[in-house]
Amino acid sequence: MEIFLALSIRARVAYGILCLEQTLQKLGYDYNRWQFLLDTLWSYTYSNPGAWHMITAEITPLSIMGEGEYNTFDFECITSEQYSLLKRMYSTIPKEYFVIFELIFEIGTKDLYASIVNGSKETHGFLATIVKVLEENKIEVPGIPEFLMKHSIDENYGWGNPFYRKDIFDA
Secondary structure, rough: HHHHHHEEEHHHHHHHHHHHHHHHHOOOOOOOOOOOHHHHHHHHOOOOOHHHHHHHHHHHHHOOOOOOOOOHOOOOOOOHHHHHHHHHHHHHHHHHHHHHHHHHHHHHHHOOOOOOOOHHHHHHHHHHHHHHHHHOOOOOOOOOHHHHHOOOOHHHOOOOOOOOHHHHHHH
């Protein structure tokens, strides 16, 4: 999907989250139950990506579902209660969907400590992989909202201008 190349990094992260929300809905999960995780992911679109990186690194399935318990890891951003909540939530999701969470993280952090070069083609590939996961699992791929299309890779050195989830639906 070449159209992803036109999107800013913030818009790519947002579209990845929309795909995640679509997946959770298809699986019958209650959005409110996933609120902490989704709110944390959405904070990328309006906050400092460096701060987002720190907490999101701790809440991905790879971090939560590893061997051991909370006290065996050096978590700095999440509490033991949040860890337990995420562990319970992730344990109910088929593992083939974990890649969506991980790729959203990768899109948001790939170019974080470098310049965005060539439209960040690697994050474009991550987004295409998310779409492929949905298609392979017969989950309707959401259209790209017009609001996100206005957030170009040419804005703010490729990062795009900040926005909130509600802005996508209020546009």
